[in-house]
Amino acid sequence: MILRTEDLTMQFGGVTAVDAFNLRVPEGEIISIIGPNGAGKTTVFNMITGTYAPTKGKIFFGDKDITAKNPSQITKAGIARTFQNIRLFKDLTVFENVIIAKHLHLKSNWLQSMFRISGLPSWLSPYPAEEQRFQEETEELLEKLELSDQKDAVSSSLPYGRQRRLEIARALATQPKLLLLDEPAAGMNPQETQELSSFIERLRGEFNLTILLIEHHMDLVMDISKHIYVMEFGLNIAEGAPTEIQENPKVIEAYLGSDD
Numbered sequence: 090m091i092l093r094t095e096d097l098t099m100q101f102g103g104v105t106a107v108d109a110f111n112l113r114v115p116e117g118e119i120i121s122i123i124g125p126n127g128a129g130k131t132t133v134f135n136m137i138t139g140t141y142a143p144t145k146g147k148i149f150f151g152d153k154d155i156t157a158k159n160p161s162q163i164t165k166a167g168i169a170r171t172f173q174n175i176r177l178f179k180d181l182t183v184f185e186n187v188i189i190a191k192h193l194h195l196k197s198n199w200l201q202s203m204f205r206i207s208g209l210p211s212w213l214s215p216y217p218a219e220e221q222r223f224q225e226e227t228e229e230l231l232e233k234l235e236l237s238d239q240k241d242a243v244s245s246s247l248p249y250g251r252q253r254r255l256e257i258a259r260a261l262a263t264q265p266k267l268l269l270l271d272e273p274a275a276g277m278n279p280q281e282t283q284e285l286s287s288f289i290e291r292l293r294g295e296f297n298l299t300i301l302l303i304e305h306h307m308d309l310v311m312d313i314s315k316h317i318y319v320m321e322f323g324l325n326i327a328e329g330a331p332t333e334i335q336e337n338p339k340v341i342e343a344y345l346g347s348d349d
C-alpha cells in the first residue's frame with residue numbers, strides 16, 4: 090500500500106465530515122472516492138495533504154506516518170493534488186505556472202522563488218544551474234502533456250479543459266509518486282471528459298503514478314478505477330470493484346439513483 094488511513098476522522102464543530110475512514114491505496118493503481126455533495130471526499134484530501142490535521146486517526150504514506158504534517162512536507166514526501174476549483178495564476182503563462190510550482194514547492198530557498206515570481210530574468214537567479222534544470226524539466230513536462238504549443242499563452246486564455254490539464258501539470262511539476270485529483274472533469278464537456286479518461290491512464294504509466302480520484306462523472310470513474318470507495322455523510326458506506334459498486338443497493342440509493 091502506498092497510502093493507508095486508519096480511522097481517519099474530521100469534525101468541524103458538531104459536524105463529522107469524515108467518520109473513521111479506512112482507505113487502502115495500492116501502489117500503481119487508480120482508486121476512486123465517490124459520493125454525494127458534502128459526503129466528505131474533499132475533506133479526506135485536505136487531511137492527506139496536510140491542509141487539516143485530522144481530529145482522530147492516522148495516515149501512512151508507505152510505512153511513514155504522515156499524519157498532520159504540513160502541506161510543504163507532504164509535497165516533498167511525494168504527494169501532489171489538484172483542486173476542485175481550478176487554482177492557476179491567471180495572468181501568467183502556461184510555462185510560468187508550471188515552473189513556479191517547482192519553485193514554490195521544491196525550493197528550500199524562498200528568495201529564489203521571489204526572483205522568479207517577480208519576473209526577473211533567470212540569469213539574475215542566485216542559483217543559475219538549478220534554474221536551468223527547472224526550465225528544462227518544465228519544457229519536458231509540457232511536451233509530455235501536449236501543452237508545449239500553448240506554453241506562452243496566458244493561462245486564463247486557455248479553454249477550460251486545457252486549464253484543467255495545466256493544473257495537473259502544476260501538480261506533476263513537484264514530481265509526486267501519488268497524485269490526488271479532486272473532480273478533474275468538473276466543468277468539462279462530454280468530449281473533454283472522455284479524453285480525460287485515457288489521459289489519466291496515460292499519466293499513470295508515463296509518470297509511474299498512483300492516482301486517487303474524486304469524481305462525479307460515473308462513466309469516467311467506472312471506466313478507469315480499480316477499486317471504488319463510496320462515502321455518504323462522512324461514512325464509507327461501500328467499497329469494491331466498479332461492477333460491485335454499480336450493483337450495490339446502498340450505493341444506488343445514496344448516489345447513483347439520484348444522478349443517473
Ligand SMILES: Nc1ncnc2c1ncn2[C@@H]1O[C@H](COP(=O)(O)OP(=O)(O)OP(=O)(O)O)[C@@H](O)[C@H]1O
Pocket residue numbers: 101104106124125126127128129130131132133173
Ligand atoms: N473548513 C470547514 N469548516 C466547516 N465545515 C466544513 C469545512 N470543510 C468542509 N466542511 C463540511 O464538511 C462536510 C464535507 O465537505 P466536503 O467538502 O469534504 O464534501 P465533498 O464530498 O467534497 O462534497 P462535494 O462533492 O460537494 O465537493 C460538509 O458538510 C462541509 O460543509
Ligand SMILES: [Mg+2]
Pocket residue numbers: 130131132173
Ligand atoms: Mg469536494
